[in-house]
Amino acid sequence: MTFVQLIECRTNRPAEMDRLLDRWVTQTKGKRAATHTVVGKDRSDASHVVEIVEFPSYEEAMRNSNRPETDQVLNEMLALCEGMPTFTDLDVVRDERVPAGxxxxxxxxxxxxxxxxxxxxxxxxxxxxxxxxxxxxxxxxxxxxxxxxxxxxxxxxxxxxxxxxxxxxxxxxxxxxxxxxxxxxxxxxxxxxxxxxxxxxxxxxxxxxxxxxxxxxxxxxxxxxxxxxxxxxxxxx
CATH class of the missing domain: 3.10.450.50 (Nuclear Transport Factor 2; Chain: A,)
Incomplete structure (x- = not known):
């Protein structure tokens, strides 16, 4: 079953956050199991950032979470956030998309x-x-x-x-x-x-x-x- 993780945080350092994500993508090239990632900024609150990461399954997401590169980027992300990020784990029960990835x-x-x-x-x-x-x-x-x-x-x-x-x-x-x-x-x-x-x-x-x-x-x-x-x-x- 396809699995989606929703990550929400607040940051006043969006440029640094963007560079961190770029570095993470480079470091995990060929290793990440994620099939699709979307990062959005709240139109009514520029400090509110939401990342949506899609995986083929929950098990793949957990394997990705256990990579040392993931721990490193999480620690660096915490330093850029105002307060603790929130993580919401979602099993996809319906997806009407024509496959885009x-x-x-x-x-x-x-x-x-x-x-x-x-x-x-x-x-x-x-x-x-x-x-x-x-x-x-x-x-x-x-x-x-x-x-x-x-x-x-x-x-x-x-x-x-x-x-x-x-x-x-x-x-x-x-x-x-x-x-x-x-x-x-x-x-x-x-x-x-x-x-x-x-x-x-x-x-x-x-x-x-x-x-x-x-x-x-x-x-x-x-x-x-x-x-x-x-x-x-x-x-x-």
Whole structure:
């Protein structure tokens, strides 16, 4: 069940509060389970600030609350507030929106899988039965654990990043056109390590369910990637 937390406080230091939230977003990039955040200021009382944070579930919100970055930002927020903030926990029992966060959720997926360091848990981002359709592979990748194994193959072979060039969202689906840039650092599917910087274009269509990514259809320039690695012979394997 979708969960929303309502945070209300009073502050006469709105610019500092805004910078604090910006820093928090940067520090938790690729880690936060929140799917949507709105910050509003009371029109009749400029010191009254309300933040609305949406999570896929109460459990995801609690995991987010237990992160050390969350404790740090809360302590800093208290120093900027006049009195104690109030927190209201809401289970969403009705939501009439056409999903509006699909593009942002897909964007967060690409940021997460390209982030340096160990791959973070994906349970706040994709469903347990996530279904990935990849035309290059003989079988679809089904399940969160299988998807993690697939991602680790790429992450172990390349340091890479994505540039999101275009996104179109409609209903529960979002199409993302991306540019991938990577530096090979280890053998990749039988291709020896070249140490080269390579690029690849691709398009992914995601379907969302319950605020998470549930299914994907992928097209990418594998031939172009292998050509840059002088490994076109790998296509015959």
């Amino acid at each position: 699909t593009a942002e959720t897909a964007r967060r997926f690409f940021e997460t899988i390209a982030a340096p360091g160990p791959l973070v848990p994906l349970d706040g981002l994709i469903t347990e039965d996530y279904h990935d359709h990849d035309p290059v592979e003989s079988r679809d990748t089904i399940g969160m654990d299988a998807m993690r194994r697939k991602l680790e193959i790429w992450r172990q072979a390349f340091d890479f990043s994505f540039v999101i060039e275009d996104q179109i969202a409609q209903g529960d689906r979002v199409c993302t056109r991306w540019l991938w840039t990577g530096v090979q650092k280890a053998p990749f599917m039988g291709v020896p390590n070249t140490g080269r910087q390579v690029t690849m274009t691709g398009t992914t269509i995601h379907r969302l369910a319950g605020g998470k990514l549930a299914e994907s259809w992928l097209q990418y320039d594998r031939v172009g990637l292998l050509a840059q690695l002088d490994a076109l012979d790998a296509l015959a394997n």
